[in-house]
Amino acid sequence: MLAFIIRRVLQSALVLLIVGLTAFSMFRFIGDPIDNMLGQERTAMDIERLREQLGLDQSFPVQYYRFLQEAVQGNFGVSYRQGRPVAEILLERAPATLELAAVSGILAIAFGIAFGVFTAIRRNGFTANFIMSASLIGVSLPTFLIGILLIYIFSVELGWLPSFGRGEVVQIGNWSTGLLTSSGLKALILPSITLGLYQMTLIMRLVRSEMLEVLRQDYIRFARARGLRDRAIHFRHALKNTMVPVITVIGLQLGAIIAFAIITETVFQWPGVGLLFINAVQFVDIPVMAAYLMLISVMFVAINLIVDILYFFIDPRLRVDRAGGH
């Protein structure tokens, strides 16, 4: 058991190193931050001086090594664009993304399971078929388009909801929350629908197919034969067994929600880490890009690790050589 965990942690560390290496080798193709940092009247000497100051004149392995050296000590450097420590900026921006992801996730899970069960039970009903067809929209339309459509309907035409930003936020220590003000809650609605729609349809279709599978099982038939009510059969017997694979997928989708937040945040000018990352790419703000990518990969690796360890506990038959392949 311990050996398994140690091995997985070492594997995770290797993954992080490779992500960092890949990221750093990509930064060189994104462009040059110098022109963004210096004004129109700069000279060739200014360019050289700044390049030296930022260490951009060093070779790529040296730059990467320096970044690792600092990152291990928890220091991600200073943003080129804002001239502030990256860690400070990330902490400032994280609550917005996490709140958005949490609300989207809860919406996606609640509606996904409800619709999934409904469409499974009423397989041939008109409403169920309508939901199934409508769910294709959620799968096929790009996030960007969904966001813009929602803005045009609810902000421009109806004027009900804000088209951008977070509304008023309340500071609680280091955490800024939009959940305590009416404008903050209103501002959450459109972005969380935009971000959660795809996940909701995914969960819904998964729940539906699992449920249909379970409802065909013998024990359900026997339950019906015993004269149990539909409600007891559907919600006590069937749903419980449906949820095992669904929970796994939900766990893995958690990371996807935070990663997908980039597009939603750009459309709604949502001040989270995703928007920060997009701005960093446009400015070639290497310290911010590196920190963000590392953060996201740490998150994915951690989720995978936890899922693996949980599997290990749930299923003692699992061998190490079969772990990790999902």
Added chain:
Amino acid sequence: MLRNFSFAALFAVLAPVTQATEFTWSSTTDPQTMDPHAVNSAPVLGFLNNVYEGLVRRGPDMAIEPALATSWEAIGEGAGWRFNLRRDVTFHDGAEFTAQDVLFSYERAASDAADTSSWFAPVSEVILVDDFTVDFMTTAPNPIFPDSIANWMIMDSDWAVANDATRPDKERGNHATLHANGTGAFAITSREPGLRTVLEPHAGWWGAATHNITRAEFTPIQNPATAIAALLSGEVDFINPVPVQDVARLQQDANIRVIQGIEARVIMLGFPHEAEALKYSAETPDANPFTDPRVRRAVAHAINVPAILQTTMRGNAEAVNQLVSPAMRGYSDALAGQPPYDPDAARALLAEAGYPDGFSFGFKCPNDRYLNDEAVCQAITAMLSQVGMRATLDAMPVQTYWPELRADNYDMYLLGWSPGTFDAEHPIRFLAATPNAEKRLGSWNFGGYSNARVDELLPMIQSEIDEPARQAMLDEVAQILQRDTAYVPLYVQPLVWGTRAHIDLVQRPDNFFILRWVSLN
């Protein structure tokens, strides 16, 4: 908004007096710093013009007018300039403005750590005559010195020292990166980088306020569609810019006004004047046709600028025949128009130059720097191919574009230039002078264009006090550049702003948004 609604309604019923007028505006980029000397870029300087002030400032028509200096005069046969400072001016924190602050701000803005040091290259010494008189001594007579420092902003020396921000710090930032203390009409009350910046009127401002804003909030919105939606829904009162393709849609809305003008920025094509050979040519690998002025002129004849303006710019831009727009000081009225659109003349010139079948080459272009830049480049590519110049267009984001140009990886490129001094001397210094790092000349002259007469005229222009004599020299340079087709100037980039109909504001050609010219009706 909604929470305050009932309260506001009650308030309006009880006391129909002056209402709080809040103003919200948005632009695509957030100014990266609040330090007026750290970054010499339009978004930063434009924003901070509402917060800090210089000795002089520009009016709605770009004319120089008094600000922290009430008057100024040239002293001692072109030895320098004397500025008489305004008395009873207070900074936002209540500190008094004196000549000491001017000297401090000069040392700060002219230091190596600043991005604005080039403005002070002609200055040899700054002398405090008394508390309200300052002399700027120049190494040579400098007629446009007062014009060239309109964006140099004065900071309180005590505030900077107390907050450990005596020098700008681009790399690590300091107190002045997030806080501001100027003498301007508005003070920053809250600054959240990338989110919102709140300004409120400075009660102790020396000027007579003509605006009626009680609170102004700036939010960057980078997605154009979202910004348009926010304007249509009334969440923001003003956006800049409006994408050209959305102008017609906004004009149909009675609640919206679209304000259009021409910017200071001229869009042009540049050439490799020094390269031995083309970099991206299939059949002319060992020659560089663009060294021949006839070939460059052929490019000018081959491009149908009016057609580009009609289609790509939807009629919102103006053609131009030189490196500055008509709104700039020193614009050459005497200069003939651009070579007209004439594909036959272009083919004849190419044949004359020894390329009867044309040639292929690589055309580099940015895709996120100027209005519709990539679309304009596509149109140019198509037009050039009509006369046998087969360009391979390579469009890229600006952060990879400049390094490519610096590395000479182009056969032709697109460039936009907005003169920081709003004077015709500026592009000559940066784009036409022979590159010389020591003298800070030609730093954007990627192609290495070089003309002895232009190099000779430039220092004379820089130090000629007599206006007509100076204009004559500027005219001569404009003629040389046109005769050589050093660049092919295409058009002046349009300015398109969008605002709610009940708001009056002034659009200045430098694309600066000045809050004190806003009034809400």
